[in-house]
Amino acid sequence: MSFYDRMQELYGLPAFTFPAQETPTPLPEPDTVAWLITGQPDAVVWRSTVGEPLAEEEGWEEVFERFCAEVDTTRVRALIVGCWNDPLDMDPSEAMEALLAARDRLPALRSLFLGDIVAEECEISMISQTDVTPLLTGFPALEDFGVRAGESTSMGDVQRLEFPALRHDALRRLTVQSGGLPADVVRGVGASELPALEHLDLWLGVSEYGGDCTVEDLEPILYGDRLPRLRHLALRNSEIQDEIAAAIASAPVTARLEVLDLSMGTLSDDGAAALLGGQPLTHLKKLDLHHNFLSEPLRQRIRDTLEPAGVEVDLDRGDAKPDGDGGTVERYVSVAE
Incomplete structure (x- = not known):
């Protein structure tokens, strides 16, 4: 993408x-x-004809x-x-x-x-x-x-996104789009006091482009103590999507979400099975897993578990292909370079 x-x-x-x-x-x-x-x-x-300014x-x-x-x-x-x-x-x-x-x-x-x-x-x-x-x-x-962010080096200086912890009482929606989100940005968001925040969307990206976030860095967000009004959580476009899905399965914040978005990343059967094996997700209005590497049996299991409860499920693979016949495929995120 x-x-x-x-x-x-x-x-x-x-x-x-x-x-x-x-x-x-x-x-x-x-x-x-x-x-x-x-x-x-x-x-x-x-000037195209003579090459002058x-x-x-x-x-x-x-x-x-x-x-x-x-x-x-x-x-x-x-x-x-x-x-x-x-x-x-x-x-x-x-x-x-x-x-x-x-x-x-x-x-x-x-x-x-x-x-x-x-x-x-x-x-x-x-x-x-x-x-x-x-x-x-x-x-x-x-x-x-x-904000949309990458990383550049000019005159020897690295120019990349920073987000030190802060308090903001009015912010309801925060979006960070990146092909490689630095862990210190994730930690800064997690340490911020955002009492009005309802919608958080982080594109975590890949290590090749600076995305060095771990599940441990996400823990303050997953606990949600500083985000009392959070209802839409997107932790997506990640090469550690399976680990994130497993953490979401037992995260305190999950029970009060209306929308959970783990799309655009490298989600496989392992991550999806861990997600389904945790706390119930039938309270959600929507589960977005588009761009995934799930097998058809696992996709059907998600549908059978959530759709009867009225949960909207997005399982569109896009151009992502699942593992087949016991083999493996190279998994990739939607947005990197």
Whole structure:
């Protein structure tokens, strides 16, 4: 899986790209869309005929400055940060500083996604990131925060996602998309006080791209003491999906979930059998296991156990293939590079 298309919606609002300077596009009402602010992955466009610089493109900060001048930002509810100037070699610190400097002009902002960057701009594994928690601290009324992250090395410095523990009283939804999520980020999320959080979605990824999380790192989340309102838990896109499934089977948080998502990873019969052998899952509204490596007998066992209780089950394999005839297949996650 790669990111070839931009986000279509955020916070229940359709995404709308704030237009380039030369594009005379009528603007929607400020509170009816999620505004995508995106710059250029390259600072200069080259004249194709003679190979000379044509013009310097607007960077992210310049586009955002124009956005603030042309839109009534006091009514903006959702913002999507697209490509900053060079996500391969630069983290989004300057874009974050611009957002924080404008915080008083964004009193209605409730949703923010950092890094809607498609594959032609930068692969997810190479998106430079930084400590993103200043955005949460700076916008205490945010209800929905998401980030797409990889890891990059520039001038000898590793630029990767950081998420030190914090308290945020309004946040209801937290999403971290990665092909390799560092364990210290998982530990930071688990140590955070998020009393309003209802929806947590972590893409854990693989060790090849920095995903060094273990089940032990997930324990604070699985206990759920700091997440009293959590109802939707997604621990997915992981190469340790079997171990996570086994831990979920006895985790205290499981009994109060409505949606459990263990999709996009390397789930096999071993993990699914451990999940079914633990505490009952018939209270769930949905169990999402799409992209799995399950045999047909195990898939049918899941259906027979949960569907009569009214649980919606997603067992779509996608392009994942199960083990067959006692042999083995190479298991892989949906999103890595």
